[in-house]
Amino acid sequence: MRLLKFSLFFFSIVTLAQNKLVTPYETGNGNQTTTYEQCIAFYQKLDAAFPTIQMIEKGKTDSGKPLHLVLFSADANFESNANKTVILINNGIHPGEPDGIDATMILLRNLATGKVKAPKNVLFAAIPVYNIGGMLNRNSYSRANQNGPEAYGFRGNARNFDLNRDFIKSDSKNSRSFQAIFSELQPDIFLDNHVSNGADYQYTFTCIATQHERLGGALGEFFINEMYPEMVKDMQKKKIDVVPYVNVYGTTPEKNGFNQFPDTPRYATGYTTLFNTLGFVPETHMLKAYNKRVKVTYEFMVSAISYAEKNHAKIKSVRAAAATTYKAGDSYPIDWAIDSSKVSYIDFKGFEAGYKPSDVSGKNRLYYDRSRPFTKKIPFYGKYKATQFVTVPKAYMIPQSQWPVLDVLLLNKMEYSQLKKDTIIEVETYKIAQYETAKSPYEGHYGHYNTKVERQTEKIQFFAGDYVFSTEQKGIKYLLETLEPEAVDSYFNWNFFDAILQQKEYFSSYVFEDLAKEFLDKNPKIKAELEQKKQEDKKFAENGAAQLDWVYKKSPHYEKAHLLYPVFRVN
Incomplete structure (x- = not known):
């Protein structure tokens, strides 16, 4: 029987090889991954050989090469429509983690040839290689913590960006092309294939199931209580254990347990969650053999297809209902923390771990003993609680002068209108009251955090051509997460509005001294505030320059634009 199975396997490989449909990974030793050129050539052959496969170019990347999209449809209808569940796979965002690249090549071939039963209710789409520049930067050493393959790509893209931090700020052409693809497909399910880092353990496959609280309501409950458990069960039927991504570094998992990974909107699934897409990040274990990692990545995609095929109607229904979860006047959570009570x-x-003297430093070092496996109950903190809210406005007003932000909003297909004439409108304004800035660069930015605002209602002059973004649209969560400055990955925190943080006009003390006295004489209430502040703050009382600056900022001479956030809320 084993001989017969081997003969059939050998025959199928020979037949595919004759048709040149064997992947480079399959013809290698199990520890080799395709090159970029081989990958694209393989998909071109699939496209030419099967009417159910289509490969198209979809925008540019920082490398100068186009981003490709490969589609499989059992009926050769490649239009994304309401009748099918759309699955989008992203591969090679970190090309040193190529498991998904090779696994997806095999899967699309097997779908086309019928080795995997073709789903009638699923449109399967895959980006073969997202970080092309990183894949072209091929080496054998940059993944010091990883067991194979023999050669692979580099984490940074052609401009050295980590593309899994670029989904909101969109500094790269890769991100801009991805957002165009995502907006066009509007996928129901999204998978971003990765390889893990961190601790050692027995599992080959771990997974980040996106923070379900960000999905919210019935959609989040469906995702975490129905969809994900069923997919895990399907993997277990194939004798593949699944555990949440082991978010542990520098210690051991069993010591204190571990938390659900916080995939904020800068990350792939944090971004896709803003559009109510059901997101997963498969994370194979870095120290397991490459052929085993490719296999489990392949099987998880098959499980996703199987679940989508069986449950396509419910997936469509629950996502459609989620589109109306939030409306103007509702409270929307913009910050989260682990709920340690749950x-x-x-x-x-x-594996049992311990410490022993390092051969390099002589100091204690962590090690894992693979000859001593264990199974222990350990805590997993998988629930988040909202820690800060904003009230959803009716709309956001954005002056046309703020074109860098407008470009990204329009790229993400946010619906808008423009004023037809100059108009004075009563809006809620934000003044940036507090923020901290990172001391070191992070992905091309010195980002802000711990941002606080002061709110005020004012009548503001807007002009013909200024933009109005209603929150009554599918992208409501995207608008809130990017335009509310206190949100973790807001455009303010990503430095889109840093020009307002710099004061443009100042004063000469010897001139303003007389103007300040005249102003205080005409405004006794402000003069009383100054005297009270001097009594309460000794350093302020001894600093004449600080007092003069305080008066300046209370006077009509101080520029209104300083710290005024140029996005306005219509309530």
Whole structure:
């Protein structure tokens, strides 16, 4: 029987090889991954050989090469429509983690040839290689923590951006092309294939199931209580254990347990969640053999297709209902923290760990003993609680002068209108009251955090051509997460509005001294505030320059634009 199975396997490989439809990974030793050129050539052959496969170019990347999209449809209808569940796979965002690149090539071939049953209710789409520049930067050493393949790509893209931090700020052409693809497909399910880093353990496959609270309501409950558990069960039927992504570095998982990964909107699934897409990040274990990692990545995609095929109607229904979860006047959460009061326990399969003297430094170093596997119950903190809210406005007003932000909003297909004439409108304004700035660069930015605002209602002059973004649209969560400056990945925190943080006009003390006295004499209330502040703050009382600056900022001479956030809320 085993001989017969081997003969059939050998025959199928020979037949595929004759048709040149064997992937470079399959013809290698199990520890080799395709090159970029081989990958694209393989998909071109699939496209030419099967009417159910289509490969198209979809925008540019920082490398200068186009981003490709490969589609499979059992009926050769490649239009994304309401009748099919759309699955989008992203590969090679970190090309040193190529498991998904090779696994997806095999899967699309097997779908086309019928080795995997073709789903009638699913449109399957895949980006073969997202970070092309990184894949072209091929080496064998940059992944020091990883067991194979023999050669692979580099984490940074052609401009050295980590593309899995670029989904909101969109500094790269890769991100801009991805957003065009995403807006066009409007996928129901999204997978971003990765390889993990961190601790050692027995599992080959771990997974980030996106923070379900960000999906919200019935959609979030469906995702975490129905969809994900069923997919895990399907993997277990194939004898593949699944555990949440082990978010542990520098210590051991069993010591204190671990948390659900916080995939904020800068990350792939954090971004896709803003559009109510059901997102997963498969994270194979870096120290397992490459052929085993490719296999489990392949099987998880098959499980996703199987679940989508069986449950396509429900997926469509629950996502459609989620589009109306938030409306003007509702409270929307813009910051989250782990809820440590809600803990579950996992039968975790790990390895005993300990410390011994380092051969390099002589100091204690962590090590794992693979000859001593264990299964222990450890805590997993998988629930988040909202820690800050904003009230959803009716609309956001954005002056046309703020074109860098407008470009990204329009790229993401946010619906808008423009004023037809100059108009004075009563709006809620934000003044940036507090913020901190990173001391080191992060992905091309010195980002802000701990941002606080002061709110005020004012009548503001807007002009013909200024933009109005109603929150009554599918992209409501995207608007809130990017335009509310206190949100973690807001455009303010990503430095889009740094020009307002710099004061443009100042004063000469010897001139303004007389103007300040005249102003205080005419405004006794402000003069009384100054005297009170001097009594309460000794350093301020001894600093004449600080007092003069305080008066200046209370006077009509101080520029209104300083710290005034140029996005306005219509309530």
